[in-house]
Amino acid sequence: MSKVEKDVLSRTDLEGLVDDRDQQIAELKARLAEWEESYDGIARRDVLFSTVSGREVKPLYTELDHASDDDSVGYPGMYPFTRGPYATMYRTRLWTMRQFAGFATAEETNERYKYLLAHGQTGLSVAFDFPTLMGYDSDHDRSLGEVGVCGVAISSLADMERLFEGIPLDQVSVSMTINGPAIILFCFYVAAAERQGVDVSVLRGTVQNDILKEYQAQHAWIYPPEPALRCIVDMFEWCSEHTPKYNPISISGYHIREAGATAAEELAFTLRNGFEYVERGIARGLDVDSFAPRLSFFFDVHNDFFEEIAKLRAARRIWARGMKEKYGARNPDSWRLRTHCQTAGVTLVAQQPENNIVRVAYQAMAAALGGTQSLHTNSMDETLALPTEKSVRIALRTQQVLAYESGVANTIDPLAGSHYVEALTDDIERDALALFEEIDEMGGVVPGIEQGWFQQEIANSAMRQQREVESAERVVVGVNHFTEGSGDIEIETLRIDPEVEQRQVAKMAEMRSERDDTVVTSTLAALTEACRADENVVPYILDCARAYCTLFEIRAAMEEVFGSYKEPVFF
Amino acid sequence: MSDERKIRVLVAKPGLDGHDRGAKVIASAFRDAGFEVVYTGLHQTPEMIVNAAVQEDVDVVAMSVLSGAHMTLFPRVKGLLDEAGADHMLLTGGGIIPEDDVDELEKRGVGRLFGPGTSTSDAIAYVNEWFATTHAN
Amino acid sequence: MTPSTLSSEHEALLERFKDGRVLGLARAISVVENERAGFQELLHTVMASGPQAKRVGFTGPPGAGKSSLVAAVATEYRRLEEHLGVVAVDPTSPYSGGALLGDRIRMNDISMDPGIFIRSMATRGSLGGLAATTKEVVDLMDAFGFDRVLVETVGVGQTELEVTAAADTVVVVLVPESGDAIQAMKAGLMEIADIFVVNKADRPGAPRLVKELRQALHLRTGSALKDIPAHHGVDLGQVMKKERSTSPSAEKPEGWSVPVLTTNALTNDGVETLLETIQEHRSWLEQGGELERRRRARAEIRIRDVVNREMRRIAWSSADARALLARGVDDIADGEGTPYSAAEAILGALLR
Ligand SMILES: Nc1nc2c(ncn2[C@@H]2O[C@H](COP(=O)(O)OP(=O)(O)OP(=O)(O)O)[C@@H](O)[C@H]2O)c(=O)[nH]1
Numbered sequence A: 001m002s003k004v005e006k007d008v009l010s011r012t013d014l015e016g017l018v019d020d021r022d023q024q025i026a027e028l029k030a031r032l033a034e035w036e037e038s039y040d041g042i043a044r045r046d047v048l049f050s051t052v053s054g055r056e057v058k059p060l061y062t063e064l065d066h067a068s069d070d071d072s073v074g075y076p077g078m079y080p081f082t083r084g085p086y087a088t089m090y091r092t093r094l095w096t097m098r099q100f101a102g103f104a105t106a107e108e109t110n111e112r113y114k115y116l117l118a119h120g121q122t123g124l125s126v127a128f129d130f131p132t133l134m135g136y137d138s139d140h141d142r143s144l145g146e147v148g149v150c151g152v153a154i155s156s157l158a159d160m161e162r163l164f165e166g167i168p169l170d171q172v173s174v175s176m177t178i179n180g181p182a183i184i185l186f187c188f189y190v191a192a193a194e195r196q197g198v199d200v201s202v203l204r205g206t207v208q209n210d211i212l213k214e215y216q217a218q219h220a221w222i223y224p225p226e227p228a229l230r231c232i233v234d235m236f237e238w239c240s241e242h243t244p245k246y247n248p249i250s251i252s253g254y255h256i257r258e259a260g261a262t263a264a265e266e267l268a269f270t271l272r273n274g275f276e277y278v279e280r281g282i283a284r285g286l287d288v289d290s291f292a293p294r295l296s297f298f299f300d301v302h303n304d305f306f307e308e309i310a311k312l313r314a315a316r317r318i319w320a321r322g323m324k325e326k327y328g329a330r331n332p333d334s335w336r337l338r339t340h341c342q343t344a345g346v347t348l349v350a351q352q353p354e355n356n357i358v359r360v361a362y363q364a365m366a367a368a369l370g371g372t373q374s375l376h377t378n379s380m381d382e383t384l385a386l387p388t389e390k391s392v393r394i395a396l397r398t399q400q401v402l403a404y405e406s407g408v409a410n411t412i413d414p415l416a417g418s419h420y421v422e423a424l425t426d427d428i429e430r431d432a433l434a435l436f437e438e439i440d441e442m443g444g445v446v447p448g449i450e451q452g453w454f455q456q457e458i459a460n461s462a463m464r465q466q467r468e469v470e471s472a473e474r475v476v477v478g479v480n481h482f483t484e485g486s487g488d489i490e491i492e493t494l495r496i497d498p499e500v501e502q503r504q505v506a507k508m509a510e511m512r513s514e515r516d517d518t519v520v521t522s523t524l525a526a527l528t529e530a531c532r533a534d535e536n537v538v539p540y541i542l543d544c545a546r547a548y549c550t551l552f553e554i555r556a557a558m559e560e561v562f563g564s565y566k567e568p569v570f571f
Numbered sequence B: 001m002s003d004e005r006k007i008r009v010l011v012a013k014p015g016l017d018g019h020d021r022g023a024k025v026i027a028s029a030f031r032d033a034g035f036e037v038v039y040t041g042l043h044q045t046p047e048m049i050v051n052a053a054v055q056e057d058v059d060v061v062a063m064s065v066l067s068g069a070h071m072t073l074f075p076r077v078k079g080l081l082d083e084a085g086a087d088h089m090l091l092t093g094g095g096i097i098p099e100d101d102v103d104e105l106e107k108r109g110v111g112r113l114f115g116p117g118t119s120t121s122d123a124i125a126y127v128n129e130w131f132a133t134t135h136a137n
Numbered sequence C: 001m002t003p004s005t006l007s008s009e010h011e012a013l014l015e016r017f018k019d020g021r022v023l024g025l026a027r028a029i030s031v032v033e034n035e036r037a038g039f040q041e042l043l044h045t046v047m048a049s050g051p052q053a054k055r056v057g058f059t060g061p062p063g064a065g066k067s068s069l070v071a072a073v074a075t076e077y078r079r080l081e082e083h084l085g086v087v088a089v090d091p092t093s094p095y096s097g098g099a100l101l102g103d104r105i106r107m108n109d110i111s112m113d114p115g116i117f118i119r120s121m122a123t124r125g126s127l128g129g130l131a132a133t134t135k136e137v138v139d140l141m142d143a144f145g146f147d148r149v150l151v152e153t154v155g156v157g158q159t160e161l162e163v164t165a166a167a168d169t170v171v172v173v174l175v176p177e178s179g180d181a182i183q184a185m186k187a188g189l190m191e192i193a194d195i196f197v198v199n200k201a202d203r204p205g206a207p208r209l210v211k212e213l214r215q216a217l218h219l220r221t222g223s224a225l226k227d228i229p230a231h232h233g234v235d236l237g238q239v240m241k242k243e244r245s246t247s248p249s250a251e252k253p254e255g256w257s258v259p260v261l262t263t264n265a266l267t268n269d270g271v272e273t274l275l276e277t278i279q280e281h282r283s284w285l286e287q288g289g290e291l292e293r294r295r296r297a298r299a300e301i302r303i304r305d306v307v308n309r310e311m312r313r314i315a316w317s318s319a320d321a322r323a324l325l326a327r328g329v330d331d332i333a334d335g336e337g338t339p340y341s342a343a344e345a346i347l348g349a350l351l352r
């Protein structure tokens, strides 16, 4: 029954309806009891009937298990957005198929990007190598052996220019997975667009820039929380003015989940982190509606099909309610949770790796049914080595089959009204709100990180899952059951030529010799000063980028003021 | 005088990748198996690892490498261990390591390497066996 | 035990130890820690020259920041070009007998300094906050030639106060979260602290804890001095009396009044002051003869320890004793004896 209908009903009509409802419920309960009786009499399989997150699942759900009404489910594109952030969803635009890619040098990755674009991929996603993720140049001591291995090495604007050579940055949206030094890579990106002659105000894309989850799960940090959060708010401020279509953050549950959290923990920690960023922005004096519409999210889609769909639906509802009711946002765009999803890397196994294609496909379907805005599908050989071109193509094709053949994109939120999915959505929301309370009791996210609470929760959940798998209670096909054929792994893998490192180091030397050292020194000094003076650092980093200061030089210039983060270790 | 000699293991996380789930799971499992585990924390250089291994006089160095840099890191740590006179220590580990590389590393004196999804009990059994055979006297 | 004979293996080890090779020290520690055959001879040989190093103990509740503070303090001492040994103790799991030794993680910044040697130890069932052989490991480090040895105990609750037997100066590290001064008193920390440090001074509640501690300490040194249990086995009242009688000058050190400092181990705030205070305590120890007293008290403990351990070993390596033990167990089961009758039989056999 819609709201409008409700309004025109008279009071007596309403009372009559309530009586009817009571009677209906009584009938339902009676029939359910009848069914339960027949259920109880029959033997069941001896397996875990719980989600991978350890959530008990009942044998049957009915409308008694959820309170789906207009206020909580509603319509797509309408508050609280449970059924999707947009009114038309995939009827207007399919999710963006965005495969995370990057390896070796900028040139080689550039070629891969062009290949992906030619094969119908609709957005780019940059994977950086570990040195870059940690703010080290390719020629730094600590980078030894890791240059270009797990992603592309970008140590200065020169590399960024090469990365997008021939790819017009005003036409593709580019997502960059980087956190600790995110603000620096973002400035390289803006400067590269400038060099292409692009008006930076049209830039579309996302930088992950979610430092809180780094402390909680992923561990690619540089600075301590307070200065790191300050840089993020600097980005909010600068981007809302200069690059209004660019998402200055992608608040990420992915890594929290991959580190072992449950679905509810992933949801709660991510959203609570999101609210933390909102609070920081407001504390800076920014109007919440000036930056909140550009906050974007990133979730994991794990094995449990329905739970993952419910998680995405609950995420939108919690975010919308919090933004509207707690933080007073008035622009509906601030309430709308838009998210990227990636299939769960941790669910892939080395045994019979081709089976991973199937895992990825189911996970991808959950993401689509959950209403994601973009999706990365993992490659089957990721647990063995870096993915080959072929396995990357299969992963992309998986999305295309899903989008064009399976029919899931035909109608919006097709699982709404499913007793199970609605009940799960309610349950996960409730769990998340309970976790919010626990976090608040600790004094918020940063104290929780300092006390190791998040780390501990995640570790405990990881241990539980590990035990379930090791005891073979939780079936993992090819690992603890159905293992025949698990021994022989015949799969081609991609290898990074060790010469990549030498080539990259040589290029850095060349770049260093060509740049104007006096500008390098002066822009770096100005940056350090700005850090000290509490000014917005983005314009200063941009100046450094334009002067071809390297990643590590810029990192160090800021570190002088900010200090470095010391890892608290918890088991 | 003491009942039985404790096995000391250094669990190390070399390189720049921050995925320490595997390292922590194995460190906890080793502790639960009765080993004394020194955990180094993240982002260790090979030099730091060998330095810690020597000072702590461990029996086993177990490294978790997920970054793809195993062909650099394992031989480097092995070389430094030998140089430091600690060639009696077992260098083992785990991570995303292709079969060919495992063979190659074994040839260079590295012990068994465990892939993702290996049960922790396999690793424990391996260390126990290695210890029993090398310290049988 | 015949303290003069070393096995050839240990001879070789000793050679490396004396050459100042880190591997030699590391292996010697293992020999001692595992009480491997001949470890006492080894200790006897290297300890001939007596204690030289300054020994500073750090104790306090779990997570107070002991390791972080040791790292910060060590960094400062390195600036002064002191060579340092660090022993950090973490608990053994009573369930598995295994241990996770995590103190080293906090010391990563200093670990590559060749002037610092860090060793982690598990308690292995010992309850005093140290492992049974920690004191001996400190001796080894001393003998190896370090100027100073820093000892970190496990995170202590109550009465785990053995650190006094391993250190000349005991720094008790507390944090606002660890409770109030009353708890510190109850835990016996007042008696063992030479210096109190309130770490995590960046956290709310630090000033309050400092104030409480000062008040509690004031109470102790003020009115109730005579009734206070001995400080390191030293009666403060006695020390002060002695000082007064031998040195009428008011400038001379009297009893040590325990200072309460604040630090932030992550930013090094207050660490310099801590170093100065440790130095002041050292001077006090040396000038007042207190160091001598403490070393003597420690020597006594050590002798007793060695004798106890040796007696135990002798007792249970005797076949007679083991047979009598088995018989005693049978007797008790049959209702024909008690633990006391069995013990008497065993001791009788041993002393015969
Ligand atoms: N805010 C703050 N945190 C600190 C300070 N000192 C240490 N910590 C943090 O407190 C946690 C515990 O520090 P540790 O140095 O491991 O403490 P500990 O007393 O050695 O702990 P145990 O050996 O486990 O008993 C770590 O996360 C440190 O980073 C401080 O002064 N301020």
Ligand SMILES: [Mg+2]
Residues within 6 Å of the ligand: C066, C067, C068, C102, C103, C152
């Ligand atoms: Mg500690």
